[in-house]
Structure formats: C-alpha cells, structure tokens
Amino acid sequence: xxxxxxxxxxxxxxxxxxxxxxxxxxxxxxxxxxxxxxxxxxxxxxxxxxxxxxxxxxxxxxxxxxxxxxxxxxxxxxxxxxxxxxxxxxxxxxxxxxxxxxxxxxxxxxxxxxxxxxxxxxxxxxxxxxxxxxxxxxxxxxxxxxxxxxxxxxxxxxxxxxxxxxxxxxxxxxxxxxxxxxxxxxxxxxxxxxxxxxxxxxxxxxxxxxxxxxxxxxxxxxxxxxxxxxxxxxxxxxxxxxxxxxxxxxxxxxxxxxxxxxxxxxxxxxxxxxxxxxxxxxxxxxxxxxxxxxxxxxx
Amino acid sequence: xxxxxxxxxxxxxxxxxxxxxxxxxxxxxxxxxxxxxxxxxxxxxxxxxxxxxxxxxxxxxxxxxxxxxxxxxxxxxxxxxxxxxxxxxxxxxxxxxxxxxxxxxxxxxxxxxxxxxxxxxxxxxxxxxxxxxxxxxxxxxxxxxxxxxxxxxxxxxxxxxxxxxxxxxxxxxxxxxxxxxxxxxxxxxxxxxxxxxxxxxxxxxxxxxxxxxxxxxxxxxxxxxxxxxxxxxxxxxxxxxxxxxxxxxxxxxxxxxxxxxxxxxx
Numbered sequence: 001x002x003x004x005x006x007x008x009x010x011x012x013x014x015x016x017x018x019x020x021x022x023x024x025x026x027x028x029x030x031x032x033x034x035x036x037x038x039x040x041x042x043x044x045x046x047x048x049x050x051x052x053x054x055x056x057x058x059x060x061x062x063x064x065x066x067x068x069x070x071x072x073x074x075x076x077x078x079x080x081x082x083x084x085x086x087x088x089x090x091x092x093x094x095x096x097x098x099x100x101x102x103x104x105x106x107x108x109x110x111x112x113x114x115x116x117x118x119x120x121x122x123x124x125x126x127x128x129x130x131x132x133x134x135x136x137x138x139x140x141x142x143x144x145x146x147x148x149x150x151x152x153x154x155x156x157x158x159x160x161x162x163x164x165x166x167x168x169x170x171x172x173x174x175x176x177x178x179x180x181x182x183x184x185x186x187x188x189x190x191x192x193x194x195x196x197x198x199x200x201x202x203x204x205x206x207x208x209x210x211x212x213x214x215x216x217x218x219x220x221x222x223x224x225x226x227x228x229x230x231x232x233x234x235x236x237x238x239x240x241x242x243x244x245x246x247x248x249x250x251x252x253x254x255x256x257x258x259x260x261x262x263x264x265x266x267x268x269x270x271x272x273x274x275x276x277x278x279x280x281x282x283x284x285x286x287x288x289x290x291x292x293x294x295x296x297x298x299x
Numbered sequence: 300x301x302x303x304x305x306x307x308x309x310x311x312x313x314x315x316x317x318x319x320x321x322x323x324x325x326x327x328x329x330x331x332x333x334x335x336x337x338x339x340x341x342x343x344x345x346x347x348x349x350x351x352x353x354x355x356x357x358x359x360x361x362x363x364x365x366x367x368x369x370x371x372x373x374x375x376x377x378x379x380x381x382x383x384x385x386x387x388x389x390x391x392x393x394x395x396x397x398x399x400x401x402x403x404x405x406x407x408x409x410x411x412x413x414x415x416x417x418x419x420x421x422x423x424x425x426x427x428x429x430x431x432x433x434x435x436x437x438x439x440x441x442x443x444x445x446x447x448x449x450x451x452x453x454x455x456x457x458x459x460x461x462x463x464x465x466x467x468x469x470x471x472x473x474x475x476x477x478x479x480x481x482x483x484x485x486x487x488x489x490x491x492x493x494x495x496x497x498x499x500x501x502x503x504x505x506x507x508x509x510x511x512x513x514x515x516x517x518x519x520x521x522x523x524x525x526x527x528x529x530x531x532x533x534x535x536x537x538x539x540x541x542x543x544x545x546x547x548x549x550x551x552x553x554x555x556x557x558x559x560x561x562x563x564x565x
Contacts, residue, residue, distance in 0.1 A: 051477065054481055056477050056480055056481060079483050079485070082480070082481055082482070082483055083483065086481070087478075087481040088481075089474065089477070089478045089481070092478065094474075094475070094478075094504055094507070094508060095475050095478040095479060095500075095504050096504065097499060097500045097501075097502075097503035097504050098500075107479075107482055107484075107500065108482040108483055111482060111483030111484060111485065112483055142507070156482060157481070157482060160482065160483065
C-alpha cells in the first residue's frame with residue numbers, strides 16, 4: 001500500500017475562536033498504480049487531506065502511513081516521506097526562486113543529499129519528462145511563459161523521483177493548450193507507472209484521467225468508486241455542490257427522453273460516440289420507410 | 300505559527316469601540332508619555348487605574364489582552380533582571396560579583412509594570428479600532444502638517460495597504476514554506492550563512508509575490524480612477540460624540556493627577 005489514512009481527523013487552530021475541523025474520520029488507502037481523482041466543493045478539506053499525504057500536516061487524531069512510515073512518529077524521517085510522495089501545490093510556479101532552471105530543478109534532489117552526478121542526471125530526466133528542451137537549463141525561471149513555468153515547477157518535484165505524485169489543481173489558470181499539455185503529461189506519468197492523486201474542480205479532467213474518484217464533503221469521504229459509477233449519481237453530486245461531467249449529464253438526459261443510447265459516457269469523446277451511434281441507428285431505421293422526413297425534429 | 304495579537308481588531312460595540320479614532324490615538328499618546336513621568340508608587344496606582352478603566356470600557360476578555368503580552372515576556376524578564384542586578388543598594392542575594400539589591404528589584408518591577416501597562420493600552424487602541432479607522436484618524440490628525448509638505452493622504456493610504464496585506468503575505472509565506480518543504484527543504488541548519496541560504500527559496504518567491512500583488516493593486520486602483528489624495532471625498536466621515544468628551548475628560552484628569560503627584564514629590 002502506498003498511502004494509508006486511518007480515521008484521520010484534523011483541526012486547525014484548536015482552542016481558539018478560529019478553530020476549524022477540516023477533516024473528520026477520513027479512512028482512505030491509495031494503492032500503487034492508481035489514478036485517484038479527489039473532488040469536493042471549496043472548503044471540503046481537499047487541500048488539508050493532500051498535505052497529510054506527505055507529512056506536511058500530521059493528523060490531530062488517527063494515523064497516516066506512507067509506504068509503512070508513520071508520519072506522526074517522531075523517528076520517521078520526513079524527508080524520506082517527501083521523497084516518495086511528491087506534492088505539487090496550486091500555482092506551483094509561484095514557488096520558483098533559483099537563478100536558472102537547472103538550479104531550480106536541482107533543489108529537491110540536492111535536499112535529498114544525492115551525489116552531484118545523480119542530481120544532474122535527475123535534472124535532465126525531469127526536464128525531459130515534462131517535455132522541455134535542455135536549452136532552457138540556463139534560462140531564468142522567471143523569463144518563461146506561464147505554461148513553461150508550470151512545467152518547470154512540476155519537474156522540480158519530479159526530480160525527486162517520487163513513487164506517488166499528488167497534484168492540487170495542476171491546470172488552474174492555464175490556457176486551453178497549456179491545460180491539455182499538463183494533463184497529457186500527467187497521463188503519461190501514470191502510464192509509466194507513477195501513482196497519481198489529482199485534486200480538481202474539473203469533472204471533465206477527472207472523468208477523463210482517473211481510475212477512481214473520491215468525493216469529499218465537509219471533511220468526510222462521502223463517495224469513493226470508479227468514475228463511471230460515480231458520475232451516474234449526478235443528483236447526489238449536485239446536492240454536494242458538484243456537477244457531474246457535462247457528457248454524463250447529456251447522455252442521461254437523452255436516455256430519459258427515450259433515445260436509444262447506453263447512457264454510460266463520462267467524457268465528451270464517449271458522449272460523441274454514443275450520440276453518433278444512436279443517430280446512425282435512427283437513420284438506418286428510417287431509410288426503409290422511404291425517406292419521410294419528420295418525427296421529432298430538433299432533438 | 301504567525302499569531303500576532305498586536306494590530307488585530309477585536310469586533311465589538313463597547314464604549315471604547317465607539318470612541319473616535321482620533322481621540323483614542325491622542326489618548327494613547329498622552330498615556331505613553333505620562334507613564335514615563337511617574338516615579339512614585341502612588342503614581343502607579345493612577346496609571347494602573349487608568350489602564351484598568353480603559354480595559355473595562357473595551358469589554359475585551361482579559362485573557363485575550365494577557366495573551367497579547369506573550370511576545371514581550373522576554374523583554375520583561377530582561378528588564379527585571381538587568382535592573383535587579385545593576386542597581387546599587389541593599390544586597391538581598393549575591394553570587395560572586397553579582398548582587399540582587401532591594402532597590403534594583405523595586406525599580407525593575409516598576410519598569411516591567413510600565414512596559415506591561417504600555418503594551419496593554421496600545422493594544423487596546425488596535426483591538427478596539429479597525430485598521431481602516433486607525434489610518435483615517437491618523438490622516439485627519441496629520442492633515443495640518445500637509446501645509447509643511449507632509450503627504451498625509453499618501454502616508455495614510457500606504458499604511459492602509461500595508462495593514463491590509465500583512466495577513467495576505469503571512470498566508471503566502473506559509474504556502475511557499477510548505478511547497479519548499481515538499482521539495483525536502485530544511486530550515487534548521489547550522490551557521491548564519493547556511494541559514495540565509497536555506498531561507499532564500501522562501502524569501503525570493505515571497506518578494507516576487509509581493510511585487511506581483513503591488514502591480515495588480517496599482518492597476519486595480521487606476522482602473523477605478525485613483526489619482527492621488529487631492530480632492531478625494533470620503534465614504535466615512537469622522538465625527539466626535541459625547542463619548543469623546545468623556546474620554547478627553549478622563550485623560551485630562553489622569554494627566555493632571557500625574558503632574559500633581561510629580562509636583563508634590565518635587
């Protein structure tokens with residue numbers, strides 16, 4: 001098991017007027033090779049939860065084990081925990097600080113105490129992994145475009161060679177192309193065997209990428225399962241302030257109106273396939289009738 | 300981690316909350332000066348009494364006020380110890396060349412009491428006055444000096460902005476700190492040079508963020524027609540009420556009492 005959370009609760013500012021319970025009895029296991037989508041309305045505890053996954057926060061009660069290491073145990077070396085679970089915060093380009101991209105990428109591996117040659121190897125590997133060329137190594141990270149800076153920041157975490165990568169809204173604030181690039185990149189990392197936890201507001205992204213979806217509401221895990229199953233329950237999701245992917249809502253509405261669609265789609269591509277198949281079937285039905293146009297036009 | 304009570308508004312509608320900020324600023328100033336004129340024990344009843352009266356008029360839980368004293372605890376200990384050892388007089392306790400004297404203990408105690416009261420009263424000002432009201436008050440008080448070339452409106456605006464963004468920057472610092480910790484950052488390292496280097500990954504992004512915010516704020520202000528202080532009308536007009544009269548009388552009585560005791564002793 002990669003990450004195990006057992007009955008985790010977390011309270012911010014205990015004993016003050018600003019006391020706030022962010023997590024309530026969360027039990028969750030992240031298995032190797034999974035792609036977990038973590039969704040929930042603002043304030044549902046997503047960010048607090050992901051910070052437990054690499055020991056940045058320690059549970060007020062309950063236990064978190066990362067590859068067997070208990071993060072609350074004072075003997076646990078948290079640097080080792082953070083090496084195995086890479087955490088990419090929202091707008092990670094805001095944490096860039098070094099004079100060159102090379103130095104920026106070397107920061108994590110150097111903190112791990114690796115030999116200089118190994119650090120250099122990882123710097124080059126990480127840069128390639130995010131699809132950037134080596135000509136960027138000598139550039140200042142502050143001179144890069146938004147999408148490039150985001151990818152350099154991501155590479156800065158990847159250079160630590162984590163087994164699990166946790167990303168908080170990695171595509172937020174990017175243009176459609178930059179968004180596409182980042183998501184493709186994450187998909188590739190997963191294909192190459194990395195375990196991924198993706199926090200996102202975008203149901204579309206989660207539907208497309210995740211193999212499992214966990215829904216948080218007011219600090220509790222309220223749903224946990226395959227995206228296809230979960231996004232069928234869009235009434236429940238709506239009650240939690242979340243919307244199922246547009247594609248799932250569309251095929252459900254069509255099915256309710258009597259269209260011959262399976263109603264299983266959760267991504268746009270799948271919805272297109274279902275609708276075109278239904279249209280093709282309808283055309284085949286009509287042809288023998290002798291070209292009479294009409295019926296329910298406009299549906 | 301970054302919990303600073305000084306400068307944190309405590310919402311309420313007590314007598315002190317409703318006193319005009321100008322009155323409160325001036326009263327605090329007078330108190331801060333007169334507290335150092337007091338030398339006799341009787342005088343300390345007066346300064347302590349005034350502080351207690353102000354605390355009562357603020358309706359702020361004493362515990363909140365006392366918690367605000369925590370940052371100055373180290374100063375209090377140093378003040379007390381320094382005076383106790385360094386003042387010549389009747390020795391109470393000695394160890395080698397170090398002697399604690401009765402006079403030193405008494406003097407150090409009074410100094411520490413002064414410090415406590417000073418911090419209590421100044422934090423009452425910031426606890427019962429919103430930062431905005433505070434800068435409004437300061438701007439009004441500084442306006443006469445505008446003739447002498449003092450940019451009062453600009454100074455007040457700078458203060459408002461600084462106050463507004465202090466918590467934001469603290470949040471930002473914490474976020475950056477976490478992000479760098481996720482990359483294995485170690486903040487506790489040996490040696491001053493290594494310590495500075497360890498802080499760079501936090502300070503650089505923090506400065507970048509501050510400049511980005513400043514840029515955005517400048518654009519947002521210009522977009523809403525800000526052209527400097529001249530000719531601006533204000534949304535909140537300051538007005539004196541009977542409460543300001545009462546406060547002024549109390550301050551005057553206090554000041555007169557201190558001067559009277561000084562003359563008696565002198």
